[in-house]
Amino acid sequence: MALTPEEWQAVWLSAKVAAFATLLCLPLGIALSWLMARREFFGKALIETLIQLPMVLPPVVPGYLLLMLLGTRGPLGSWLQQHFGIVFAFDWKGAVLTSAVIAFPLMVQPVRLAFRMIDTRLEQAATTLGATPLRSFFTITLPLALPG
Known part of the structure; x- marks a missing residue:
């Protein structure tokens, strides 16, 4: 059973989004995991809460907030479009960013525990x-x- 060209395009897009989201999460996630495992500082509880927030909320909520913030009419999205020509909404780059935001807590927790051990x-x-x-x-x- 062979895939159609449209199905191959969907597979390619999924792989591309997953690869870029992983590359986006990895350096920041490792650095933040190390920081949370090894250092005590003011505001650590707030950062832990913000890291865990995407896991606690339904996935629609962070997606909606990202759309409102980075959409072409959002405060950051309109600025990025005007100054750099970058558009996240309804683009594969937006899918990468959303995937990274949702996956970030799932990466930080085990890495933080690994650093603690x-x-x-x-x-x-x-x-x-x-x-x-x-x-x-x-x-x-x-x-x-x-x-x-």
């Missing part, structure tokens, strides 16, 4: 042996968190 003494040992904190993160922390 890493023994910080391993990172400290790497820094005492001359590794910079950034090198320690990429060579010790991130590989140990990879299963999460």
Whole structure:
């Protein structure tokens, strides 16, 4: 059973949206997960609440809010269209952004738990042996968190 050209186009669009949403979520999600797992700061509870909000709300609500904000008549959407010619509403870029917003909490939670489970003494040992904190993160922390 072969797919029609329209079905292949839908498969391609889904794959493209998923790939770009993942690329959009990954760096910010890893950084925010590390921050939430390793640091205490004022406003941490508020950030945790904002991260979890898309999971608690029905998917229609974040979609509607994004449409109102980034639509061509929305405050940010009209500005982006006028100054940069970027349109999110009813475009594959809007699907990427919406998918990233909805998927973000699903990525942050397990990565944050993975960072919490890493023994910080391993990172400290790497820094005492001359590794910079950034090198320690990429060579010790991130590989140990990879299963999460």
